Amino acid sequence: MSEESLAPSRLEERSRALFLESVDGLDMATRSRLTQARHAALAAHAARRPWILRTPVLTSALGMSAAAVLGVTLWFGGPPGSHGSMPADNQSTFEDLDLVASSDEGSGDAMEMLQDDLDFYAWADKAANPEPAA
Amino acid sequence: MPGFDTLPAAWMVWDGPAPAPKGAVLEQTRQLDKFLAEIERRAFRMAQVALRDPDDALDVVQDAMLKLARNYGKRPSAEWRPLFYRILENGIRDLQRRRSVRKRFMAWLPGPKEDPDAETQDLVESVADSAPAAPEQLMQEQALAKLESSLRELPARQREAFMLRNFEGLDVAETATAMGCSEGSVKTHYSRAVHTLREQLGEVW
Numbered sequence: 001m002s003e004e005s006l007a008p009s010r011l012e013e014r015s016r017a018l019f020l021e022s023v024d025g026l027d028m029a030t031r032s033r034l035t036q037a038r039h040a041a042l043a044a045h046a047a048r049r050p051w052i053l054r055t056p057v058l059t060s061a062l063g064m065s066a067a068a069v070l071g072v073t074l075w076f077g078g079p080p081g082s083h084g085s086m087p088a089d090n091q092s093t094f095e096d097l098d099l100v101a102s103s104d105e106g107s108g109d110a111m112e113m114l115q116d117d118l119d120f121y122a123w124a125d126k127a128a129n130p131e132p133a134a
Numbered sequence: 135m136p137g138f139d140t141l142p143a144a145w146m147v148w149d150g151p152a153p154a155p156k157g158a159v160l161e162q163t164r165q166l167d168k169f170l171a172e173i174e175r176r177a178f179r180m181a182q183v184a185l186r187d188p189d190d191a192l193d194v195v196q197d198a199m200l201k202l203a204r205n206y207g208k209r210p211s212a213e214w215r216p217l218f219y220r221i222l223e224n225g226i227r228d229l230q231r232r233r234s235v236r237k238r239f240m241a242w243l244p245g246p247k248e249d250p251d252a253e254t255q256d257l258v259e260s261v262a263d264s265a266p267a268a269p270e271q272l273m274q275e276q277a278l279a280k281l282e283s284s285l286r287e288l289p290a291r292q293r294e295a296f297m298l299r300n301f302e303g304l305d306v307a308e309t310a311t312a313m314g315c316s317e318g319s320v321k322t323h324y325s326r327a328v329h330t331l332r333e334q335l336g337e338v339w
Contacts (some may be wrong), residue, residue: 008188008300009328009332011246011328011331011332011335012300012328014277015199015281015300015301015331016300016301018274018277018278018281019176019179019278019281019300019301020176020301021274021278022179022278023176023179026175026178030178030188030192031175033191033192034174034175034195035171035174037192037195037199037315038167038170038171038174038199039197040196040200041166041170041196041199041200041202041203041204042163042166042167042170042203044200044203044204045163045203045204045207046159046163052333082325
């Protein structure tokens with residue numbers, strides 16, 4: 001190891017002393033601007049966002065994920081009349097299926113109801129168009 | 135990544151250290167303020183020696199402060215000094231590179247050539263006040279001017295090593311971190327810088 005790395009030489013001491021004197025002799029305008037710069041840096045430090053929001057890729061990924069979740073939610077849980085289906089719709093759908101299934105059975109009750117309906121329609125037609133007197 | 139490698143639902147649960155309470159954040163901000171206040175003038179003068187222009191030096195120092203506060207403010211305060219000077223030296227190098235490109239570009243243009251150093255004021259003038267200089271003070275100013283002139287003539291890496299080690303008082307490891315090189319390189323750059331400066335300043339000092 002050289003001697004100059006063990007103890008500072010005269011050149012090192014003198015140059016350091018001159019440099020520090022020049023630092024002490026900085027004018028007030030420069031000092032003021034440095035103070036303003038420091039305050040700006042501290043304000044940026046105080047307003048520092050979480051690391052996950054400071055990464056552009058992660059921010060984009062988070063935004064796209066949120067949009068996807070919102071889209072899926074609206075698609076499957078949207079208002080009646082849209083592609084979505086509410087619980088009430090499910091119930092009425094099942095009731096309709098029951099009616100269709102029961103009518104397909106060809107039971108006696110269903111046939112009687114159909115006959116009653118035919119009689120009713122025939123009576124209504126006669127009432128609306130009475131036959132002229134001979 | 136700490137904290138995300140222990141639980142299966144890692145993306146939902148953070149098991150790392152709890153967020154720092156408000157008092158700790160205030161204390162950290164206070165420490166950062168103290169650190170920046172302590173080094174800002176020396177950093178400015180070092181940037182001024184390298185760039186010759188006080189406005190450019192101020193811009194580079196301000197940028198380094200902002201980057202340190204934003205990106206490394208949460209790091210242990212012992213790491214701030216080498217990190218700050220690494221940011222500062224990178225900023226100085228970037229600015230010098232831009233100047234070089236601009237100078238080459240201007241050389242291609244017709245008309246009067248722009249001299250980037252034309253408007254730079256003498257560093258001694260910016261440091262000294264308006265009081266009449268005593269002979270002793272005049273000699274000090276001349277010595278400082280000669281020192282700065284000699285520092286500017288050094289290769290950039292030698293100048294960085296000399297200023298960081300001698301002016302800022304960083305040890306070899308911190309200087310290596312600040313310069314982004316090995317400790318051996320720091321010793322080599324510093325030794326060569328001292329040798330060259332001794333040759334140049336020997337007559338004056």
